[in-house]
Amino acid sequence: MSRMLVLLAVLVPFSLAVAADADADLAAVKQKLTERLPNVSLDKLKRSSAMPGWYELEHGMQLLYISGDGKRLFLGDLVDLETRTNVTESWREQTAIRLINAVGEQNMIVMGPADAKRTITVFTDVDCPYCARLHQEVPELTKSGVKVRYLLFPRAGIGSETYKKSVAVWCAADRVKAVGIAKAGGKVEMKTCANPVENHYQLGRQLEVSGTPTIYLDDGKMLGGYLPSSRLLAILNIKPSLKTSDAR
Numbered sequence: 001m002s003r004m005l006v007l008l009a010v011l012v013p014f015s016l017a018v019a020a021d022a023d024a025d026l027a028a029v030k031q032k033l034t035e036r037l038p039n040v041s042l043d044k045l046k047r048s049s050a051m052p053g054w055y056e057l058e059h060g061m062q063l064l065y066i067s068g069d070g071k072r073l074f075l076g077d078l079v080d081l082e083t084r085t086n087v088t089e090s091w092r093e094q095t096a097i098r099l100i101n102a103v104g105e106q107n108m109i110v111m112g113p114a115d116a117k118r119t120i121t122v123f124t125d126v127d128c129p130y131c132a133r134l135h136q137e138v139p140e141l142t143k144s145g146v147k148v149r150y151l152l153f154p155r156a157g158i159g160s161e162t163y164k165k166s167v168a169v170w171c172a173a174d175r176v177k178a179v180g181i182a183k184a185g186g187k188v189e190m191k192t193c194a195n196p197v198e199n200h201y202q203l204g205r206q207l208e209v210s211g212t213p214t215i216y217l218d219d220g221k222m223l224g225g226y227l228p229s230s231r232l233l234a235i236l237n238i239k240p241s242l243k244t245s246d247a248r
Contacts, residue, residue, distance in 0.1 A: 032070035093220030116147035
């Protein structure tokens with residue numbers, strides 16, 4: 001038997017034993033947490049790579065860290081002092097952009113070039129004054145190479161007048177034109193059709209959106225509130241375009 005075969009004969013059973021022990025430890029911790037956190041799903045509990053000896057659990061937009069014995073729970077941001085990165089914030093950003101992109105652009109109101117330099121996604125309320133101000137900045141953003149994607153987020157909730165107006169915007173023949181009219185205080189034909197507005201709203205709630213506009217960059221970073229195009233372009237590291245164009 002070659003040395004390699006001998007080594008494999010020793011290592012494979014050892015690796016399987018380690019994996020079995022890890023599974024047993026995870027099961028034991030889950031059992032303890034089931035008793036201590038009865039209303040929390042443990043499906044995404046796993047060993048933490050950032051905190052050896054601890055587990056981590058995705059709970060909504062929170063990343064919980066749980067001690068190896070299941071007795072302690074750390075709720076807060078974990079910072080890697082060597083790289084000076086906020087590990088928890090990076091997870092939130094990655095999670096947010098994954099959920100947003102899963103919506104699909106066919107279920108968004110999209111303005112700007114197909115070959116955009118950068119993309120922003122905005123949770124917007126058609127009756128929000130600051131959303132209207134941001135909409136006025138869209139032409140400058142799009143001609144500078146930024147794709148702007150709207151998710152409709154009626155802050156008053158499902159069934160509200162703003163919700164109905166959001167549905168009407170989606171059901172319009174020209175959604176970009178309709179959203180502009182609505183944001184300017186104009187009248188939109190109030191009609192209904194199959195629409196993703198409730199899904200947009202529920203996603204916003206899942207991401208803990210509390211106000212509009214809420215802007216997500218294409219790397220998952222979140223910017224709360226209105227920003228002028230000049231500031232947004234600087235954040236995106238894009239020079240303003242000198243060309244004139246509309247928002248389409």
